[in-house]
Amino acid sequence: MLDSDDARGAEAVVSGCEYHGRRAVVKVRPPKTYRHPELDLHIRTTRTRNEARLLREARDAGVRTPCIYDVDMASCSITMEHVPGGSVKDLLDSDPGSAERVCGMIGETVARLHSASVCHGDLTTSNMILTDDGICLIDFSMGCSKASLEDIGVDIRLLERAFTSAHTELSSGFDALMESYYSGIDDPDAVRRKVEDIRNRGRYT
């Protein structure tokens, strides 16, 4: 859900709009004048194209994502379905009691995404919306398809960090999340080892 009419991130501007009578949002990447114009255009178009492609690939894999209505490369914008519901971050902050149930759903969703070799690239609870029919993932601009074990490990490590920084009191929720995640992927031991490896790397650099 949009906090206000405009939710401003570092790169993109998300605003509510209408698309053929449907409630929609438009995510625009305006030019950044501090970047070299050619590089700026490259970053904006690459991220826009990548996000639109991954929203679709994740959806094809059975992960709930906003339906895309239009992509306009000239303005680097994606018009998509407005997904009703609050962010999982806000829910966990305001109602920690919901963690066990919600975390299991997150684990299942991410397992489905990774099983299709799609990595998200910014897997935090701010980029998840709880809808009536499960978790909807948004904000795929930093993700990739044909994900390697390393990409997948980095995704999980990001999620782990989100829980240790933003949801410190929810460690049992995170355990439930990982349990449902590992039971939903093909080679849990390999991912477990990779995440451990990335965690240790972070510790010594």
Ligand SMILES: Nc1ncnc2c1ncn2[C@@H]1O[C@H](COP(=O)(O)OP(=O)(O)OP(=O)(O)O)[C@@H](O)[C@H]1O
């Ligand atoms: N399809 C959508 N339906 C409802 N709300 C949305 C939708 N897409 C984005 N939002 C809202 O806008 C906020 C920002 O969107 P998003 O996470 O995609 O962009 P960002 O983090 O600003 O961008 P980026 O990290 O790609 O620069 C989300 O946290 C969410 O509240």
Ligand SMILES: [Mg+2]
């Ligand atoms: Mg975001």
